[in-house]
Amino acid sequence: MVICPKCGNKLQYRKIFFLTNLNAITCQVCSSKLRIKNKEVSSLIGGVGGGLGGGLGGLLLISWFLTGNLLFLGLMVTLFALLLGIPFVLFDKYVKLELQSDSKKDKLPISQQLP
Numbered sequence: 001m002v003i004c005p006k007c008g009n010k011l012q013y014r015k016i017f018f019l020t021n022l023n024a025i026t027c028q029v030c031s032s033k034l035r036i037k038n039k040e041v042s043s044l045i046g047g048v049g050g051g052l053g054g055g056l057g058g059l060l061l062i063s064w065f066l067t068g069n070l071l072f073l074g075l076m077v078t079l080f081a082l083l084l085g086i087p088f089v090l091f092d093k094y095v096k097l098e099l100q101s102d103s104k105k106d107k108l109p110i111s112q113q114l115p
Contacts, residue, residue, distance in 0.1 A: 002016050002092055002095070002097060003097075004027040004029065004030060004032065004034060004097070005034070005096075005097055005098060005099060006027065006030050006032045006099060007027060007029050007030040007032070009027060009028070009029040009030070011025070011027065011028075011034075011097075012028065015028075016091070016092070017088065019036065020036075020042075021036055021039045021042055021043060023035075024100045032099055032100075033099065033100035034097040034098065034099065034100060035097065035098060035100045036095055036096075036097060036098075037095075037096040037097060037098040038094075038095060038096050041095055042091065042095050045087050045090050045091055045094070045095070046087065049086065049087040052083070053079065053080075053083040056079055057076060057079060057080070057083075060072050060073075060075050060076045060079065061076065064076070
């Protein structure tokens, strides 16, 4: 369960489903903007899931075209459902959120920040 770091509220799954490394979501209770804290983990989950899904889906599609066996088509549908579910569970467990800061000082590299 993904929780808001400011108020401790559980966030809606439909908001989390569309959360990426480039955007932010708003907590429905405290209205704070939240973004992903550990972007490397999020990228790893998406990259591995996409790579495995594309590779296995391509192999199953080729097998279905060559054999005409509907079993491969059924396996593709099952694989699609798993590849939507498993990364979502991993994202829910391992990705952490933080408050988004809007100040220009936070966006500058550390070497250019003045006290």
